[in-house]
Amino acid sequence: MKLKEIIEKLQLKVLMDQDKLDMEVTGGYTSDMLSDAIANSKEGNLWITLQTHQNIIAVAKLKDLSGIIIVNNREPDEDTLQKAKEENVPLLGSEETAYEVSGKLYELISS
């Protein structure tokens, strides 16, 4: 499923717009530990996290993730937005919890 369809269906906010919204999402990975996310996420995954600092962008970039969803309506730091723009990593936001976003994404992708 394409990232833009997921954005629409999960009613995600696009925090940093990118030209990669046509990208195919392969699944998701939910974690707030960076080492866990870099070790266990897969290419094309959407990373669901509550972390908002700039170091999340490098993880997404290194693992070729399709984007990051920041949950619980948390605001990313200004330098996180800047890095997302520089590295062309789609940064999305949700008002829902990691549990809800993960469950909905799982349903969408496995259906």
Add this chain to the structure above:
Amino acid sequence: MMSDENGLSHRFEINGHDFSNAGRISTNIKAILQEIGIHSSIVVRTAIASYEAEMNVVMYAHRAVLTLNITPEKLHLKLEDEGPGIENIDLAMKEGFSTATDEMREMGFGAGMGLPNIKKNADKFEISSIPGKGTSIDITICLDKTEKK
């Protein structure tokens, strides 16, 4: 894969506590490997190993030099840092063990997965440390599939 038999070498400097540039060197290394056509599975393993090595310097050391060497047979990463060193390497290698501060843990670091992640992604991994001076890490990833563990 590579026509040049002499191999390729790059040297990077990493500054401790520099969270704003953290990940830049591993991203750079990944781009180099992709550019010369290294297989994607090797690129991913190297990206994870170099990221963890880089973050260890950012979090704990004062500074470090990371050298990347690539020959047609293997890829070698050597990291030498100046810093507090590691008192007990066996303990540091244990998954879940971390000396990260509360502040680092809040940022999602300190899972105690850094060194184990490096080891998992390497074909050969060596670590030595002198407490009070620094830590040295050697990572080898084989490019020739027949040599793979």
